[in-house]
Amino acid sequence: MTVNALCDLLDAKVLCGETDKPFLGVYAGDFLSRAMSRVEYDCIWVTIMANVNVVAVATLTEPAAIVLAEDVVLQEDALKAAQENGLTVLSSPLSAYEICVAISQLTEESGE
Amino acid sequence: MSDTVKFHFDVDGSDFSSAGEASVTVKKKLRQLGYPPEVIRRVSIAMYEGEINMVIHANGGTADVEASDDEIVIILSDKGPGIPNVELAMQAGYSTAKDHIRNLGFGAGMGFPNMKKYTDEMRIDTVVGQGTTITMKVRF
Ligand SMILES: Nc1ncnc2c1ncn2[C@@H]1O[C@H](COP(=O)(O)OP(=O)(O)OP(=O)(O)O)[C@@H](O)[C@H]1O
Ligand SMILES: [Mg+2]
Numbered sequence: 001m002t003v004n005a006l007c008d009l010l011d012a013k014v015l016c017g018e019t020d021k022p023f024l025g026v027y028a029g030d031f032l033s034r035a036m037s038r039v040e041y042d043c044i045w046v047t048i049m050a051n052v053n054v055v056a057v058a059t060l061t062e063p064a065a066i067v068l069a070e071d072v073v074l075q076e077d078a079l080k081a082a083q084e085n086g087l088t089v090l091s092s093p094l095s096a097y098e099i100c101v102a103i104s105q106l107t108e109e110s111g112e
Numbered sequence: 113m114s115d116t117v118k119f120h121f122d123v124d125g126s127d128f129s130s131a132g133e134a135s136v137t138v139k140k141k142l143r144q145l146g147y148p149p150e151v152i153r154r155v156s157i158a159m160y161e162g163e164i165n166m167v168i169h170a171n172g173g174t175a176d177v178e179a180s181d182d183e184i185v186i187i188l189s190d191k192g193p194g195i196p197n198v199e200l201a202m203q204a205g206y207s208t209a210k211d212h213i214r215n216l217g218f219g220a221g222m223g224f225p226n227m228k229k230y231t232d233e234m235r236i237d238t239v240v241g242q243g244t245t246i247t248m249k250v251r252f
Contacts, residue, residue: 031220032164036157037229041149049217056132060139060156077129085136 001110003065003088006044009102010092012067015074017088023064026103028096032057039063044103046096050074055081064088069096116180117145123163123188125172128216134175135160142179151252154230155184158248161223162188168213169193170244183232186248194240202228 003019006012027038028046032053039045039061046067047054055078058066065088068074073091074082082089092099119141121134139156147155159175166173170192178185195201202224209219228234233249 030217031222032217033161033220033222033226035217036160037222037226041153051216052129053131053217056136056160059136060132060160061153 001107003044003090005106006065006067006103007090009106010067010090010094010099012090012092015068015079015089015091016083017065017086019065019088019090021064021088026100027063028100036061046099048072048096050078052078052081054078055085055087058082058087059085065090067092067099069094069099116178117141118179119175119177121175123166123172123175125167125170125190128167131164131167132160135163138177142184145179147179147184148252151184151250154250155186157230158227158234158250159186159188161226162186162246162248164218165223165246166190166192168209168218173243183249183251186231186250187245188248189243189245191243194242194244195236195238196240198236198238 002022023042023044025040025043027043029035030047030049035057041062042064044065044067045063048069050068050072068091071093119138123134139152142152166188170190173190176187200206204225205221207219207221213219231248232251235247238244
C-alpha cells in the first residue's frame with residue numbers, strides 16, 4: 001500500500017513531500033508526547049494538530065506521511081519546516097475516524 | 113566510533129516554535145555517525161521530551177550529549193522553578209501545563225514516562241526555586 005493510493009482514497013491534497021512510497025500501520029492522536037512513542041517509522045500519522053511542533057515530532061519519528069483530518073492545513077511556518085525536513089503531509093476533508101476506517105478497509109481488500 | 117563525540121546546545125525558552133531543534137540536530141548527527149536506528153529512536157524520544165520540558169516548564173536551559181561506543185548520555189539542565197514532587201511528576205498523565213500549552217499538543221503528562229521507558233538510566237536532580245538537571249543514559 002502506497003501513500004499515493006491514500007490521496008484518492010481520502011480525497012486528500014498533498015501539502016508537501018513525496019507520495020510514491022509504501023507505508024505500514026496507522027496511528028491517530030493529537031497529544032505530542034503520546035505520538036512521540038507511538039508513531040512508528042513509515043506509518044501514517046493521522047492528526048488535527050498542524051503546528052511546527054507536529055513537524056518536529058514527525059522529523060524525529062519519520063512516519064511515511066502525516067494525514068491532517070477535517071481539511072486542516074499546515075500553518076505557514078510548519079509547512080516550511082516540513083518541506084525542509086522532507087516530510088510528506090496530506091490534508092483530507094474526512095474526520096480522523098473516517099480516515100482510519102477507509103485505510104482499514106483498503107488494507108483488508110488488498111490483503112495486506 | 114571509538115572517540116566520544118560531544119554536542120552542546122542552548123535551548124531557548126521563549127520560542128515554542130523552535131522547540132525540539134536540539135533533538136532534531138542530534139538525531140541527524142547520530143545518523144551521520146552510523147548509530148543503529150533503534151538507538152537513535154530512543155535517544156530522540158528521551159531528548160525531545162526533556163528539551164520540550166525545559167521550554168514549556170523552565171524557560172529554557174542547556175542540553176549536552178555525549179555519544180560513545182556503547183552509550184549515549186544526555187544531560188539537560190535548567191534554572192527553572194524545580195519540581196516539588198518528583199514522584200508525582202513521573203506519573204503517567206500528570207501535567208501542570210496550562211491551556212495555551214495544551215492547545216499546542218503538549219500536556220498529556222507522558223514526557224517523563226517516555227524518558228524513563230526509552231532510557232536505561234534516568235536521574236532527576238531538582239531544587240525548588242533553583243532548577244532541574246536530568247541525566248539520561250541509553251546503552252547498547
Ligand atoms: N524541567 C522542568 N522544570 C520544572 N518542572 C518540570 C520540568 N519538567 C517537567 N516538569 C513538571 O513535571 C510535569 C510532568 O512532566 P511530563 O513531561 O511528564 O508532562 P508534561 O510536560 O506536562 O506533558 P507532555 O510531556 O505529555 O507534553 C510537568 O507538567 C511539570 O509540572
Ligand atoms: Mg513534557
